[in-house]
Structure formats: structure tokens, C-alpha cells
Amino acid sequence: MTSAPDTTIPRSAPSPAPGSGAVVALEHVTKRYGDAPPAVDDLSLTINAGEICVLVGPSGCGKTTTMKMINRLIEPTSGRITIDGEDVARLPAVELRRRIGYVIQQVGLFPHMTVTDNVAVVPRLLRWPAARIRERVDELLELVGLDPAAYAGRYPAALSGGERQRIGVARALAADPPVMLMDEPFGAVDPIRRERLQNEFLRLQAQVRKTVVFVTHDVDEAIKMADRIAILQRGGVLAQYDTPDAILAHPASEFVEHFVGADRGLKRLSLGRVRDLPLQQPAIVRVGERGAEALPKIAASADGHALVIDDADRPLGWIDAGDVAPDAVVTEEAATPGSPPLQPETTLRDALSAMLLSSVQLGVVVDGHDRVLGVVSVDAISDALRAPVDASRASIDGAGDGQAEASVP
Amino acid sequence: MREGQPFFRVDWVIENADVLARRIGEQLFITGIAIVIGFLLSFAVALLVRRYPRLYGPVLGATGLFYSIPSIALFVLLIPITGLSLLTAEIALVGYAMVILVRNIVTALRTVPPEVLEAADGMGYTASQRLWRVELPIAVPIIVAGLRIATVTIMGLVTIATLIGMGGLGYLIVNIGISQRFPTATLVGVTLVVVLSVIIDAALLFGQRRLTPWSAARGA
Amino acid sequence: MIEFLGEVLAWYTDPAQWTGRDTLPQLIFGQVLLAAASLAVAMAIAVPIGLYIGHTGRGAGVAVAMSNIGRAIPSLGWLGIVYPITTALLQRTGHGFLPGLIALVALGIPPIVTNTYAGLREVDRDLQEAGRGVGMSEMQLLTRVEVPVALPVLLAGIRSSAVAIMATAPLMSIVGADTLGTYILAGLDLSDEVQVFAAALLVVVLALLTEVAFALLERRLTSPGLAGPAAGPTLPQRVFGDAPARDPAA
Numbered sequence: 043m044t045s046a047p048d049t050t051i052p053r054s055a056p057s058p059a060p061g062s063g064a065v066v067a068l069e070h071v072t073k074r075y076g077d078a079p080p081a082v083d084d085l086s087l088t089i090n091a092g093e094i095c096v097l098v099g100p101s102g103c104g105k106t107t108t109m110k111m112i113n114r115l116i117e118p119t120s121g122r123i124t125i126d127g128e129d130v131a132r133l134p135a136v137e138l139r140r141r142i143g144y145v146i147q148q149v150g151l152f153p154h155m156t157v158t159d160n161v162a163v164v165p166r167l168l169r170w171p172a173a174r175i176r177e178r179v180d181e182l183l184e185l186v187g188l189d190p191a192a193y194a195g196r197y198p199a200a201l202s203g204g205e206r207q208r209i210g211v212a213r214a215l216a217a218d219p220p221v222m223l224m225d226e227p228f229g230a231v232d233p234i235r236r237e238r239l240q241n242e243f244l245r246l247q248a249q250v251r252k253t254v255v256f257v258t259h260d261v262d263e264a265i266k267m268a269d270r271i272a273i274l275q276r277g278g279v280l281a282q283y284d285t286p287d288a289i290l291a292h293p294a295s296e297f298v299e300h301f302v303g304a305d306r307g308l309k310r311l312s313l314g315r316v317r318d319l320p321l322q323q324p325a326i327v328r329v330g331e332r333g334a335e336a337l338p339k340i341a342a343s344a345d346g347h348a349l350v351i352d353d354a355d356r357p358l359g360w361i362d363a364g365d366v367a368p369d370a371v372v373t374e375e376a377a378t379p380g381s382p383p384l385q386p387e388t389t390l391r392d393a394l395s396a397m398l399l400s401s402v403q404l405g406v407v408v409d410g411h412d413r414v415l416g417v418v419s420v421d422a423i424s425d426a427l428r429a430p431v432d433a434s435r436a437s438i439d440g441a442g443d444g445q446a447e448a449s450v451p
Numbered sequence: 452m453r454e455g456q457p458f459f460r461v462d463w464v465i466e467n468a469d470v471l472a473r474r475i476g477e478q479l480f481i482t483g484i485a486i487v488i489g490f491l492l493s494f495a496v497a498l499l500v501r502r503y504p505r506l507y508g509p510v511l512g513a514t515g516l517f518y519s520i521p522s523i524a525l526f527v528l529l530i531p532i533t534g535l536s537l538l539t540a541e542i543a544l545v546g547y548a549m550v551i552l553v554r555n556i557v558t559a560l561r562t563v564p565p566e567v568l569e570a571a572d573g574m575g576y577t578a579s580q581r582l583w584r585v586e587l588p589i590a591v592p593i594i595v596a597g598l599r600i601a602t603v604t605i606m607g608l609v610t611i612a613t614l615i616g617m618g619g620l621g622y623l624i625v626n627i628g629i630s631q632r633f634p635t636a637t638l639v640g641v642t643l644v645v646v647l648s649v650i651i652d653a654a655l656l657f658g659q660r661r662l663t664p665w666s667a668a669r670g671a
Numbered sequence: 672m673i674e675f676l677g678e679v680l681a682w683y684t685d686p687a688q689w690t691g692r693d694t695l696p697q698l699i700f701g702q703v704l705l706a707a708a709s710l711a712v713a714m715a716i717a718v719p720i721g722l723y724i725g726h727t728g729r730g731a732g733v734a735v736a737m738s739n740i741g742r743a744i745p746s747l748g749w750l751g752i753v754y755p756i757t758t759a760l761l762q763r764t765g766h767g768f769l770p771g772l773i774a775l776v777a778l779g780i781p782p783i784v785t786n787t788y789a790g791l792r793e794v795d796r797d798l799q800e801a802g803r804g805v806g807m808s809e810m811q812l813l814t815r816v817e818v819p820v821a822l823p824v825l826l827a828g829i830r831s832s833a834v835a836i837m838a839t840a841p842l843m844s845i846v847g848a849d850t851l852g853t854y855i856l857a858g859l860d861l862s863d864e865v866q867v868f869a870a871a872l873l874v875v876v877l878a879l880l881t882e883v884a885f886a887l888l889e890r891r892l893t894s895p896g897l898a899g900p901a902a903g904p905t906l907p908q909r910v911f912g913d914a915p916a917r918d919p920a921a
């Protein structure tokens with residue numbers, strides 16, 4: 043088995059060196075509207091450079107308000123917010139915002155601008171030279187996995203939801219801001235696409251290492267995305283601020299325990315990733331291969347199944363000996379579709395859930411271009427469960443420093 | 452109709468081509484002034500309303516009141532003050548144009564999706580950059596739709612202005628066609644009004660499509 | 672200015688306006704009669720067309736096309752087209768009232784058609800199904816379910832039409848109809864600013880009275896169950912003079 047470099051992200055990383063994020067600190071921040079009880083109450087929080095901090099909580103907990111105070115779309119009533127020690131209130135608001143990436147759920151692409159113009163908004167506001175902007179736009183489109191030649195001239199109306207969201211992320215990254223604010227960025231897409239976008243963003247973040255403030259109401263998303271989770275309760279009170287692992291293991295209060303849910307144990311599965319599992323190579327048959335060639339491979343496999351792939355190495359499904367005649371060719375129709383493909387960033391919880399639905403209890407792992415990397419088994423997940431969770435968490439934390447690929451066997 | 456005369460006399464049209472051209476010129480001149488000034492004033496009022504939303508009710512009320520004055524009455528009620536002049540006609544016409552355009556521009560600006568505004572603020576556009584680079588471009592299709600309605604409306608109203616001596620195509624319809632019982636002039640006048648309206652309408656639509664290529668991508 | 676208004680006031684009480692030919696009562700009555708007759712004919716033509724289009728969903732394109740034509744041809748245009756035809760066919764009777772009526776009918780039809788059609792289209796499909804489900808005939812469905820529900824929008828269309836007709840009626844004096852326009856045209860000819868102004872004020876009053884009367888009528892006729900903000904277009908969308916009705920189908 044060879045290591046599987048992730049081809050979604052070009053090796054020649056266009057973005058700055060790791061660690062370009064900045065420390066964001068909230069000190070005794072309060073936001074009050076009129077005489078009503080405060081929306082955010084005396085909140086203090088320090089977000090480490092290069093980390094994803096997820097603000098999560100029930101509606102009305104002030105998580106979005108908190109986030110918007112960082113780029114001053116909302117001005118705090120009292121308290122101080124600093125970025126790398128610099129008080130945000132000292133800067134003109136528009137200048138501050140040009141230095142902070144901003145992604146929202148409905149994306150808010152400018153419908154009258156092409157993809158290029160959308161991505162170029164902040165660089166143009168900052169009066170970058172045209173040549174540098176052009177170069178940067180191409181870089182960013184590649185970074186979010188869209189072909190510049192195909193997408194640069196399109197208008198938002200001609201994009202799918204997932205493509206729009208990627209352009210939204212590219213736009214936020216355009217001027218290389220040290221801090222990114224993301225307000226339920228994947229909330230408006232369907233679960234399968236959300237999974238993909240989350241994985242893509244994690245890969246991207248491993249590379250760009252921004253300080254990300256990420257708002258969601260979804261605990262599972264928080265556990266998956268966060269380096270550190272801040273759980274807020276009604277009225278903007280910080281209930282707990284810690285790593286996902288620590289929050290699941292030791293909820294600080296009844297509120298937190300209730301909020302993360304009764305299936306806390308099961309949720310710890312979300313701390314592990316598919317890339318932590320040993321990757322096996324299944325018997326592989328390509329569409330169009332003759333039955334006489336395919337049958338021996340099936341016979342030689344451990345469980346009598348072979349994975350059918352297409353010309354681009356994408357998985358199509360599983361066949362057994364009964365599906366193939368020696369003198370016929372293997373067709374796509376003969377294959378029984380398996381579970382949805384897994385990616386290295388997929389959580390063990392999602393992986394297990396997908397695999398239990400499949401007839402063959404194996405999960406196919408693919409890279410960012412849907413090419414087969416190998417398979418993982420349910421047994422491997424149960425083995426991983428026996429290992430201490432913290433160990434698997436540690437390997438995830440190491441994802442950005444070049445260890446990510448090595449941990450995929 | 453005078454006895455023994457054909458209903459439509461092509462020879463008259465040909466002989467009087469220069470007269471017709473002058474009447475067309477008058478019609479377009481009066482209409483053009485009303486639309487340009489009406490649009491500029493409406494735009495200013497709409498920006499004011501955008502800034503101070505509380506003004507919207509009173510502004511709508513005032514333009515609505517204006518609209519409920521029959522056009523013939525409005526043209527002549529101002530005569531004691533401004534006389535039988537182009538100014539009298541234009542005050543009435545600009546007023547009617549504003550009734551349509553103020554509401555239209557305000558509505559157009561309000562159709563910009565809130566998430567687009569939020570994104571624009573989040574990107575660091577200043578208030579005026581946001582207006583000129585984001586809100587107005589997005590509002591263009593609706594604003595042009597309003598301009599199209601206003602232009603066709605004003606074209607029709609200008610024909611009435613012949614009653615206060617403004618000429619234009621109304622002169623052909625009323626002063627020659629009806630008063631002198633010469634249907635040829637009426638038919639030519641009406642046809643020209645309709646044809647000019649259609650041409651201007653098509654030109655505005657074409658201009659809008661050119662200006663907003665992105666709106667065609669919608670639903671693609 | 673005060674002096675001028677005094678003269679206007681004096682004009683109203685001048686016996687010249689109350690005796691002989693073309694008296695105030697005669698011209699006001701003439702204008703109201705012309706407008707009422709035009710509205711009646713316009714409704715008789717437009718309501719059935721609108722009901723047919725709205726009920727069957729067929730011919731919606733016709734409705735839109737009609738409103739566009741109504742928009743492009745000014746009422747003076749209708750008058751100019753009709754007048755030579757009526758005078759050629761009917762000589763003396765072809766003057767005044769008849770061409771005026773035809774021109775005003777042409778002006779009044781589009782808003783009624785489009786609003787009737789739009790009103791019916793807004794009726795819930797479920798409501799139609801429910802009506803058919805309890806065994807109503809198509810005609811019963813139309814008169815007992817669809818029309819009552821669509822009534823506010825339909826009435827708004829009739830009001831638009833009525834006000835437009837009343838506001839435009841004075842123009843029909845150009846072809847000799849008895850309306851307040853007779854005073855205005857004569858006054859313009861004689862440079863009698865007082866008469867022009869006095870008559871124009873009355874034209875405004877008649878238009879506003881029509882507006883108010885139909886608004887009250889709408890309120891009386893609307894089923895209380897339908898009371899809500901949706902009852903028809905607001906001010907600038909209505910038709911006055913030559914201004915076009917906003918096409919509710921657009």
C-alpha cells in the first residue's frame with residue numbers, strides 16, 4: 043500500500059506559510075439592545091492563531107452577534123476585541139473588514155459580477171494591481187477545487203449551491219486575511235454536499251491555517267470542524283470553551299451535557315477520522331474488463347467481492363462471482379452500489395453510519411477527485427474505538443504539519 | 452370628414468414629410484426632457500428615502516395625490532402661474548414621471564437580497580461604494596422596467612399637451628386630424644405615437660440586456 | 672393670486688354658467704352620463720372576457736397583449752381613430768357622445784380584464800377542487816366560489832377603470848361631447864384663464880369623487896372574510912387620465 047497524497051489541493055501551495063492566522067481575543071464583551079437582557083454578556087474568549095473556534099449554541103445564544111462584533115458589523119456595548127493585540131475599535135470599520143474574511147450561509151455572491159469579479163472584490167477595494175489580482179483569483183479558484191478556465195467568467199446564477207459556497211470561501215480568502223468569520227457556511231446545502239464541503243474546508247485550512255471563527259447550531263458539525271468549541275447559552279453566556287474531546291468527556295455543566303446530547307459516547311466517534319484507520323486494498327475490476335480476467339481476482343479476494351471502478355478510478359459498486367460471466371465484459375449495471383464514498387476527513391461516526399447501510403460492510407475511501415484510495419472495514423472502526431480516543435485526536439491535530447498524509451496508511 | 456375625400460391620403464403624408472419630422476422632434480423633445488428630469492429627481496428622492504425610510508409614506512402620498520389629478524386638469528391648472536409654456540407642460544409631465552419612477556427606484560433598491568448587502572458590508576465596502584457598485588447595478592433591470600412604463604405613459608400624455616400649444620404628435624391628431632376633419636393626420640399621429648413608443652421601449656430593453664448580462668444567466 | 676381665486680369663485684356664481692346653452696349642470700351631468708355609460712359598456716365587455724380567461728386559464732396572452740395596447744395608444748389616439756369612422760357612418764349623430772363613448776370604453780377595458788383575470792388566478796386551486804368535489808357545476812363554481820373570492824381585485828380593476836374614464840372624459844369635448852372639457856377648450860381658445868381654471872378644478876373634484884365613491888363601494892361589497900391588505904393595487908398603480916394600469920398579470 044502506498045501513501046495517498048490528497049490531489050484536491052495542489053502541492054505547490056499558493057497560500058502563505060502555515061501559521062498566518064492571528065490571535066483573536068474578546069475581553070469582557072457585552073452587547074445589549076435597549077433595556078432587554080443582554081444578547082452577549084461579559085464574554086471573554088481567546089482564540090489561538092491558526093485554530094478553528096466553533097461558536098455553537100441554541101438559537102438566541104448570541105453566537106452570531108458575537109461573531110459579527112469581531113468585524114464590527116455589530117458594535118459591542120462594552121468590552122474590547124483585539125486581533126493580534128490591536129483593538130478593532132481603533133481601525134475604521136471598512137478597513138478592518140477588508141482584513142477579515144467573511145462567509146455567510148446564503149453566500150451572498152454579487153449576482154451582477156462574474157466569479158472572477160466576486161473573488162476580486164476585496165483585492166480591488168485594497169487597490170491591488172490588476173495583474174496580481176488576476177493571478178490571485180486563479181490561485182484561489184484552484185485552491186477551492188474549481189477550474190479557473192471553466193468558472194472565471196460565469197455568473198453566480200449559473201452555479202450550483204456547492205460551487206457558490208466554494209466561491210464564497212475563495213472570496214473571503216482573497217486578500218489573505220489572517221482571520222475568517224464563517225456564519226453557518228454549510229447550513230444551506232444538503233447533508234452529502236455539506237460533508238464534502240466540510241472536508242474540503244478542513245483540507246484547505248490545514249494548508250492556510252487561518253484563525254477561523256465558525257458559527258453553527260449543529261453540535262456534530264462543531265465537533266467535526268473545531269479545534270476548540272465555545273458553547274454559548276441563552277443571553278450570550280459562555281458555558282464551556284475547550285477542545286471537542288474535552289467537552290464530550292467532561293461537560294462542564296448540565297446545560298452542556300444536555301446540549302451535546304445523550305449520545306455523547308457515540309459522538310466521540312466523530313473525533314476520529316477515516317484517515318486514522320488502516321486502509322485495505324480490495325480486489326479491483328475496471329468496467330469493460332473481461333469476465334475471465336475479473337473472476338480470478340474475485341476468487342482471490344478475502345470475502346468474494348470486487349470493487350468496480352470506472353476509467354477515472356471512481357468507484358461504481360461491488361460485484362461477486364455470480365454477477366460475472368467468463369465470456370462477457372463487466373458492466374456498470376452489474377455492480378451493486380455500495381455506501382456513499384468516504385473521504386479521509388470523514389468522521390468515524392459518519393463512516394460507520396454509511397457502512398452499516400451497505401451490503402458489503404466496507405467503506406470505499408476516495409480522494410478529492412473521487413478516485414479510489416482503498417477501503418476500510420467496520421472491524422477497523424471497532425479496533426480504533428478500543429484505542430484511546432485522545433491518541434486519534436492527536437493525529438488529527440497534527441493534520442496541518444505534513445503528518446496528514448502519513449497517517450493514511 | 453370632408454366630402455369626397457379618401458379616408459387616408461398617402462400623398463399628404465409624402466408632401467408633409469418635413470412637417471411630420473418636426474412634430475416627431477417636438478414629441479421626442481418634450482418626452483425626453485420629462486423623462487430625464489423626472490428620472491434625476493426621482494433618483495434623488497429615492498436615495499433620500501433610502502437614507503430616511505420614514506419619508507417613504509409621505510413621498511408616496513404626495514406623488515399619489517399628484518397622480519389623482521386628471522392630466523387635462525393638471526396641464527391647465529398651472530396656466531395662471533406659468534402661462535401657456537413648455538414649463539407648464541414639463542411640470543405636469545415630470546410630476547407624472549416621478550409618480551412612477553420614485554416608487555419604482557425605491558422598490559428596485561429594496562429588492563437587493565439582504566445576504567448580498569451583508570456580504571458587501573462584510574467585505575468592507577463603504578456605504579457609497581456599496582450603493583454604486585452593488586445595489587444600483589443589481590437594481591438596474593427593475594429601474595429600466597420602470598423607465599419603460601414611464602416613457603410610454605409620458606408619450607401618451609404629451610399628445611394632450613397640444614391643447615396648451617405644445618405641438619408634438621398631438622397636434623396632428625387633434626389640431627389637424629379632428630378639428631379639420633382630416634383622418635389621415637390623426638391616423639399618422641396615432642401610428643407614430645405607437646411606433647415611437649415601441650421603438651423606445653425596445654431600445655431601453657436592449658440597453659438593459661447589454662448593461663446586465665448577468666440577469667440572462669439567471670435560471671440557466 | 673387671491674384676486675384670481677376671487678374671480679374663479681365669481682365665475683361659478685355667474686348666471687352665464689347657469690342659463691342658456693352649455694350650463695354647468697348640463698355639462699357636469701353630460702360628463703357623468705358619458706363616463707357612466709362608458710364604464711357600463713366597458714364592464715359588459717371586459718368582465719366576461721376576464722372571467723373566461725381567469726376561469727379557464729386560456730388566453731392569458733390576450734389579456735397581457737390587451738393591457739399593453741391600452742398602454743401604448745393614448746386615449747386621444749382612440750378618439751382620433753374612432754371619430755372619422757363614426758362621422759362618416761352616422762353624420763351628425765357621429766359627433767360628441769358616441770365617439771367619446773367608444774374611446775372611453777377602449778380606455779376602460781384593459782384594467783378590468785387584467786384585474787378580473789388576475790383576481791381569479793389568485794383563487795386557490797384547492798378551493799376549485801373543493802367546489803367541484805361538492806358537485807358544483809362550472810357556472811356555480813364561478814359565481815359562488817371564484818367571483819366572491821376574487822371580488823376585491825376585480826373591484827379594484829373597475830375602480831381603476833372608472834377613475835380613468837372620469838378623468839379622461841373631458842377630453843371628449845374635442846369632438847363635441849358635453850363635458851366640463853367644453854369650458855376648458857373654449858377658455859383656452861379665448862384665453863379665459865379664469866374659466867379654464869374653474870372648470871379644471873371641477874374636473875379634479877369629479878375624478879376624486881369617483882375615486883372615493885368606488886373605494887366606498889369596494890368596502891361595502893367585499894366579504895368580511897377577505898378583508899385584508901391584499902385588496903387591490905395602491906394609489907400610483909391605478910389609472911388616471913392616460914396613465915397605464917400596472918399590469919397585475921406581469
